[in-house]
Amino acid sequence: MQEQRTDDYRPSTYGDRIAAVYDEVWSPATGVYEGRTLGDETEATVELLAALADGGPVLELGVGTGRVAVPLAERGLEVHGIDASEAMLEQLRDKPGGDLVTTSLGDLADVDVDGAFAVVFVVFSTFSALLTQEDQIRCFANVAAHLTDTGVFVLDLFVPDPVRFERGQLLETMAITADEATLGATVHDPVAQRVDSQHIHLREDGIKLYPVYLRYVWPSELDLMARLAGLRLRDRFADWRGAPFTAASTRHVSIYARSDAS
Numbered sequence: 001m002q003e004q005r006t007d008d009y010r011p012s013t014y015g016d017r018i019a020a021v022y023d024e025v026w027s028p029a030t031g032v033y034e035g036r037t038l039g040d041e042t043e044a045t046v047e048l049l050a051a052l053a054d055g056g057p058v059l060e061l062g063v064g065t066g067r068v069a070v071p072l073a074e075r076g077l078e079v080h081g082i083d084a085s086e087a088m089l090e091q092l093r094d095k096p097g098g099d100l101v102t103t104s105l106g107d108l109a110d111v112d113v114d115g116a117f118a119v120v121f122v123v124f125s126t127f128s129a130l131l132t133q134e135d136q137i138r139c140f141a142n143v144a145a146h147l148t149d150t151g152v153f154v155l156d157l158f159v160p161d162p163v164r165f166e167r168g169q170l171l172e173t174m175a176i177t178a179d180e181a182t183l184g185a186t187v188h189d190p191v192a193q194r195v196d197s198q199h200i201h202l203r204e205d206g207i208k209l210y211p212v213y214l215r216y217v218w219p220s221e222l223d224l225m226a227r228l229a230g231l232r233l234r235d236r237f238a239d240w241r242g243a244p245f246t247a248a249s250t251r252h253v254s255i256y257a258r259s260d261a262s
Contacts, residue, residue, distance in 0.1 A: 009213055044239070057117050060122065062108055115146070121156075122156070127155050152255050154254070180203040193215050199211075232257060
């Protein structure tokens with residue numbers, strides 16, 4: 001297994017590095033996520049979150065450039081967003097509709113905002129950007145403190161698949177065209193449940209590096225974190241359209257409510 005070294009990766013690193021091209025890479029028109037176009041994915045995400053909010057205020061952790069937050073705000077919902085990267089928040093503020101979203105710069109685990117929310121949500125596996133179990137537990141506790149009595153916490157995460165790695169590492173071709181190629185280089189630490197990746201974009205005009213470090217979480221581990229925070233699993237789906245979650249599912253959308261909520 002490859003030894004992982006300590007470096008200067010910070011909670012803001014991913015966003016700061018990729019902010020300028022994030023909307024190009026993950027465009028709803030051209031981006032593909034788990035085999036589906038990102039436009040369809042975004043539409044389904046917004047539909048479910050809006051239904052859960054039922055007109056109440058919502059908070060997105062890891063709001064990024066507002067792919068989900070802006071459409072929610074355009075429906076008339078009060079939308080708040082937290083992100084660790086000022087560069088990502090600048091991209092959000094500069095886009096049409098971005099001024100409808102109230103933003104805060106901060107650590108996702110702190111949930112450092114005022115008020116209570118009908119829905120707190122984190123999409124695109126961003127919850128795994130919290131790199132220790134302690135921070136993930138702290139996030140759950142802080143989210144619980146910001147939910148209304150009937151509020152819910154919604155997480156969209158990949159299901160861990162450690163067998164993808166051989167000798168603790170993985171090198172894959174993520175995309176290729178006549179003009180560029182994107183490679184993914186990853187090392188896996190099963191003890192820390194860490195996958196540290198570098199997305200390498202190769203073009204004639206140079207090389208760009210976009211690092212992303214994640215701590216993966218098993219669904220059952222999430223359920224225990226929720227219990228520690230006074231929450232319980234209300235629903236778990238395989239996608240935002242409500243497909244059943246099974247042993248073959250590669251991701252899940254999990255919805256947590258207060259343990260004492262009806």
